[in-house]
Amino acid sequence: MATYKLCDICNHKSDVTYLVCENCVGDLTIATYVTENEALETTDKREDTTGGLAAQKSPDSKQPASRPTSTFQHFKIVNQDENIEIQLPIAETIIGREGDVETSYFETCNYISRRHLSIKYKDEHYVISDLNSHNGSYLNNRRLNPEEEYPLTEGDTIKIADKSFNFQKSL
Structure with missing residues (x-):
C-alpha cells in the first residue's frame, strides 16, 4: 500500500x-497522510506547538501523528540597478516574456526568450535551469547548459x- x-x-x-x-502549491507540512486504499480519512484537529492548526490522525492510524517541520525559506531575485x-x-x-512572474517587466526585453529559465524548489533547495533560451542564462558568470539543473545559494x-539579479532571502 502506497502512502x-x-x-x-x-x-x-x-x-x-x-x-x-504539486497541484495547487498548498502547504503539505501539516497535510493528512493517507494510504492508497483509504478514502478521505477523518482527522482530529489539534493545536500544534507553533500556534497553528496541524492535522493529526486518529490513534488507530498506522502513521505517526508527528510531522517533520519544513526547512523552507522564501527567496527572491533582485535587480538592484532597476529596483526590481x-x-x-x-x-x-x-522567467521570461511569457513566464509566470513579472511578465510586464520581461516582455519589453527583446533578448529574453518567452520561457527563458526555470527556478524551482527541489529537495529542500532552489535549482535553476535554462529552458533552451536563444541567448542563454548565466549563474555567477558561467553559462548554464540547457535543461540542466544547478543549485542556487x-x-x-x-x-x-542584459539583466542581472541577485538570489536573496526574503524577509
Whole structure:
C-alpha cells in the first residue's frame, strides 16, 4: 500500500516527501497522510506547538501523528540597478516574456526568450535551469547548459540578457 500526503486545499495526493502540493502549491507540512486504499480519512484537529492548526490522525492510524517541520525559506531575485524584486513561490517559476512572474517587466526585453529559465524548489533547495533560451542564462558568470539543473545559494548572481539579479532571502 502506497502512502501519500493529502492536500487540505485541493485534496490532491502528493508524495510523502513533498513539502508543497504539486497541484495547487498548498502547504503539505501539516497535510493528512493517507494510504492508497483509504478514502478521505477523518482527522482530529489539534493545536500544534507553533500556534497553528496541524492535522493529526486518529490513534488507530498506522502513521505517526508527528510531522517533520519544513526547512523552507522564501527567496527572491533582485535587480538592484532597476529596483526590481521578484518573489519566488515554492513551486517552479518560469522567467521570461511569457513566464509566470513579472511578465510586464520581461516582455519589453527583446533578448529574453518567452520561457527563458526555470527556478524551482527541489529537495529542500532552489535549482535553476535554462529552458533552451536563444541567448542563454548565466549563474555567477558561467553559462548554464540547457535543461540542466544547478543549485542556487544565497548571493548567487543570475544573468539573463542584459539583466542581472541577485538570489536573496526574503524577509
